[in-house]
Amino acid sequence: MTIPLLPRSPALRRRQIVLGGLAAVAAPWVRAQGDAPIRLVVPFTPGTGIDMIARQIGPGLTSRLNRPVFVDNKPGASGNIGTQEVARATPDGSTLLVSVNTLVMNAALYPGLPFNPMTDLAPVSLTSWGQLILVASLKSKIDSLQGLIARAKKEPGALNYGSPGAGTPHHLAMELLKNRAHVSLTHISYRGTAPAVTDMLGGQIDVMFLPIHVALQQVKAGKLKALAISSDKANPLLPDVPPLSTLNVGNLNVDMWYGVLAPAGTPKPVIDRLNKALDEILKDPAIKTAFEVQGMTPAHDTPDEFGRLMAADAKRWAELIKAQGITAQ
Structure with missing residues (x-):
C-alpha cells in the first residue's frame, strides 16, 4: 500500500530553505577539511x-x-x-x-x-x-622626550628622523607627533629598517620610531637612548620609558x-x-x-x-x- 505524503507546512518549507542555504554556503569549507x-x-x-x-x-x-x-x-x-x-x-x-x-x-x-x-x-x-619606541642616537645628545621637543622648536627642521619607508607606521607615528606638538623634523626614508638602524647607531639620524623588539637590544646595550613608548602606559620590557601621552598634546597612541x-x-x-x-x-x-x-x-x-x-x-x-x-x- 502506498502511503500518501503529507503536504509540507509553510514553516517547515522555510526551515528547509534556510538549512539548505546554510549547507550550500558551508559546503566548500566542509569539502576542504x-x-x-x-x-x-x-x-x-x-x-x-x-x-x-x-x-x-x-x-x-x-x-x-x-x-x-x-x-x-x-x-x-x-x-x-x-x-x-x-x-x-x-x-x-x-x-x-x-x-x-x-x-x-x-x-x-x-x-x-x-x-x-x-x-x-x-x-x-x-x-x-605592538608598541613603537621613540629612540635617539647618542650623537644627537637628546636625552628626553621633552628635550627633543624643545630642540625641534628651537631649531625647526634641523633635527632629522628616519623610517623604513614612506607611509610606514614608523613614519606616520613621527608625523603625528610633529602635528600634535607643532614641531618640524626632516624625514629621511630608507629601504627597510636595518639600514636606518645602522645609520642611527652611526649618528647620521637623530631620532626614530622602532618596534620594541628591534630597539630593545640597542637600548639595553646603551647604544640608543629610549625617549618614549607609543602606548598610553609603560611597557614591562622598558618600565622606565614614559608614554608619549606625558606631553599632553592630544592623542598620541600610535600602537x-x-x-x-x-x-x-x-x-x-x-x-x-x-x-x-x-x-x-x-x-x-x-x-x-x-x-x-x-x-x-x-x-x-x-x-x-x-x-x-x-x-x-x-x-x-x-x-x-x-x-x-x-x-x-
Missing part, C-alpha cells in the same frame, strides 16, 4: 613581526582545523602586492592575509590602489598589539594592530570558525610568551569589532596624511 592547505599570506619579508605572528598561529590553525597551514611571504610595494593577491583570491577560507595597520594607511597613501582594504577584505580577528583577514565574500561560517580557532590559539600561554618577547600583546576580538577598529584607524590616518601632505614617494 583535511584537504586543501590554508595559505597565510604575509605581505612583507621573513623575519618581520607580521611574519612571526603568522608562523606562531600556523601550527595552532593546523591542529584545530585539521588542515595543513603554510606561510607565504609576498613582499613588495609596502605590502600592497601580497594584499592584492588575497583580495583577489577565492573566498573559501583557503587564503588568508596576516597584516598590520599599514593596510589601512596605504588606502590614503596610494589612492590608485586596485583594491579597497575596507571592502575587498573581510576581517577575521585581531591577533595582537600598531595586527590581524588576520580573508577575501571579501568568504562565508560567515568560515569566518566564525577561523575566529574561534584564533581565540583559542591566542589564549595559549606559550603563544602569549612568544608574542611578549617581541614586544607584542596578544589580542582577540570579533570580526565586527575588528572591522570597526579598521574603519576608525583608516579615518584617523587619512586625516593625518592629508593634514601633513604626506605622499608615498
